Amino acid sequence: MATSEQDKQAHNKDFWVQAAITYGYILLWIFLSALVIMVNKYVLAYANFPYPIALTLTHMAFCSCLALVIIKLGLVDTVHMDSATYFKNVVPIAALFSGTLWLGNAAYLYLSVAFIQMLKATMPVTVFLVGVMLGTEKYSALYALNMVVVAVGVAAASYGELNFNLVGVIFQSGSIVTESFRLCLIQLLLQARGIKLNPVTTLYYIAPACFVFLCFPFSFIELPNMMHSTTWEVPVGWLMLSAAAAFALNMSVFLLIGRSSALTMNIAGVIKDWLLIFLSVLLYKSPVGQLQLLGYGVAFLGVCWYNYQKLQSARPPVPTTKSIPDLEKAPLLRTGNSDTGSSRDN
Numbered sequence: 001m002a003t004s005e006q007d008k009q010a011h012n013k014d015f016w017v018q019a020a021i022t023y024g025y026i027l028l029w030i031f032l033s034a035l036v037i038m039v040n041k042y043v044l045a046y047a048n049f050p051y052p053i054a055l056t057l058t059h060m061a062f063c064s065c066l067a068l069v070i071i072k073l074g075l076v077d078t079v080h081m082d083s084a085t086y087f088k089n090v091v092p093i094a095a096l097f098s099g100t101l102w103l104g105n106a107a108y109l110y111l112s113v114a115f116i117q118m119l120k121a122t123m124p125v126t127v128f129l130v131g132v133m134l135g136t137e138k139y140s141a142l143y144a145l146n147m148v149v150v151a152v153g154v155a156a157a158s159y160g161e162l163n164f165n166l167v168g169v170i171f172q173s174g175s176i177v178t179e180s181f182r183l184c185l186i187q188l189l190l191q192a193r194g195i196k197l198n199p200v201t202t203l204y205y206i207a208p209a210c211f212v213f214l215c216f217p218f219s220f221i222e223l224p225n226m227m228h229s230t231t232w233e234v235p236v237g238w239l240m241l242s243a244a245a246a247f248a249l250n251m252s253v254f255l256l257i258g259r260s261s262a263l264t265m266n267i268a269g270v271i272k273d274w275l276l277i278f279l280s281v282l283l284y285k286s287p288v289g290q291l292q293l294l295g296y297g298v299a300f301l302g303v304c305w306y307n308y309q310k311l312q313s314a315r316p317p318v319p320t321t322k323s324i325p326d327l328e329k330a331p332l333l334r335t336g337n338s339d340t341g342s343s344r345d346n
Helices: 002-046 052-072 083-109 113-134 141-159 166-193 199-228 236-256 262-284 290-314
Strands: none
Touching: 002 052, 002 083, 002 113, 002 236, 002 262, 052 083, 052 199, 052 236, 083 113, 083 166, 083 199, 113 141, 113 166, 113 262, 113 290, 141 290, 199 236, 262 290
16 A cells, blocks of 8 residues: 555656656747847847848858767767758758748848737748648638638738838748748658658758758848948857757757647747747837737637647547547647747747
8 A cells, every 4th residue: 555655656756747847848948939039130130240141051050060960979860861852852841941041030120029920920821821732731711711810910910010111021921931831841742751850850951951052142142242341240149149049949849859749839839929029029129009919919819729720620539448549749830930040930
């Protein structure tokens, strides 16, 4: 009897320890996601370094080197693939990812962090439309109605934006579109072919290709301006902090794999989005009007309802035996994407 009671206490203690570790990782992910975005905003808008492609190149170079070291030291198992598979299945995703990061970072030059987070609420709309077009999503009138609600909410938030800038909106919209295609191509080119990459191997294969792709626009758009201008300076410390935080963000995702459900991560993403809006107002004095908050609230509810529907559709049938299967693993959509670091939480 005493042994049974001791085993129960030990089990309860282990449960709470594991729960504390899991939620500690989630808090770390939220912190790093917010850190990457806030530091990127500071570097581009306040540190005399208005070069989003150069910033993204720094991230890709840093992440490529560290991922290479981790793989070569054998700390993480890699996935071996031939060159044909790499160029056919990985390079297109890297091209879209480089566009997502470049355009998303460029938006910080023109828009507040708060407004960018509100615009990111349209991610489910574009993923749904692109998914229907590419065949990864099935059209549903109920889903389409959800998308209309989200779009109306974001439109209201945009109308209420006090510092609206069309160029910034175009950049952020481009980032959302490229990210939507990237997410759908991951399903078509990687998951459907059984290619599974963890965050480290993803950086190992994709970050170098992203660096190469970004070199082309950098050479024609930013490099000539940097060579003929003397008003900019290299914030070395901030750039290294941004790159390190972006890499750490990917590692936090690696730590969370298998420890949390899709629903838990979705809730964490919602908390992160609202936290970023609050930090944008607090640190950068971004003006946020009542109409903006109302519109974003409508879009937020639409996204939550959409995620709930996806959750229900992915739920397995009720088992007839005593064994209960794991919770669904279907990916959910958060109101915010690849945060802009090297992870699109980025």
